[in-house]
Amino acid sequence: MLMAVIENGKWQDKEGNFKHPDMVRVDKQIEDELVEGLVGGALVLQGQMREFKIQAFAECYAFVDLLRKEYDMERITSKVGAVTLKSFNGTMEVQIQVAKLITFDQKLTLAKEKIDEYLTHKTENLDAEIQTLITRAFDVKNGKVDAKQIIGLKSYNITHPKWKEAMAMIDEATEIAGTKSYIRFKQRAGLKLDGPMETIVLDLAALPVEENEIQTVKDELEKSKGVTDGKK
Structure with a gap:
């Protein structure tokens, strides 16, 4: 698990200071793990949605180009x-x-x-x-x-x-x-x-x-x- 930014086994707090794990409350450790896990999952989902969006646009525009070919129309290079x-x-x-x-x-x-x-x-x-x-x-x-x-x-x-x-x-x-x-x-x-x-x-x-x-x-x-x- 990633947890908070760690240096030499110490946890970095909001002020940039590093503390020994024993000085970090258990509930804060659990909270940190929870938040990092959820944010990490959100970033993965964001990447998947971005890839899907690009793919969807490309497939729709490719279909329009296919229709142009069917009707012997020149391909327009600008955005559809x-x-x-x-x-x-x-x-x-x-x-x-x-x-x-x-x-x-x-x-x-x-x-x-x-x-x-x-x-x-x-x-x-x-x-x-x-x-x-x-x-x-x-x-x-x-x-x-x-x-x-x-x-x-x-x-x-x-x-x-x-x-x-x-x-x-x-x-x-x-x-x-x-x-x-x-x-x-x-x-x-x-x-x-x-x-x-x-x-x-x-x-x-x-x-x-x-x-x-x-x-x-x-x-x-x-x-x-x-x-x-x-x-x-």
Whole structure:
């Protein structure tokens, strides 16, 4: 087992100091082994998912190239766009979607100032909820604004000159920094022809897990540990 960073048999603590194993509490040793084992497993899973993702993209794009050959079309060397492939009975589906990566230049700050001018002028007649949605669109998270929310401002049917000026500034501030491709896998519930199409969740954090499933595995672990302790 890897355990904590060890030098000459001593364990490294959070401050970089090395301690004799006898100075490390047993529960901390067990915790260290548990965390390193789980993180190690997560890294293995991450590598497997990355390899699968690369393979899935490659196979989908290779299929599109095969179709081009069938119709005597020249192979396009640039990235393939959106792709939707379905199983013969339609119960399984693979989708590749291409999203634009949108960034904004300094004119976005000017657009925000112009919108503030509009809000100051119209506060007494403007719905409070709409005003909140407008101001939230400019919230910065992880150093960036949400491009969808900024672009979404253009959907409001507001004809005031200051608002129109702000929307024009947003148009001028918008830049396409590139594209990002997403691949998703779907299947119909129960593989039934009329079942609803459901996305196969591959995001570990979003993967649904039932409490009773966790408890069952936990009970098995405790039972296994009991047998092991008994042998000792």
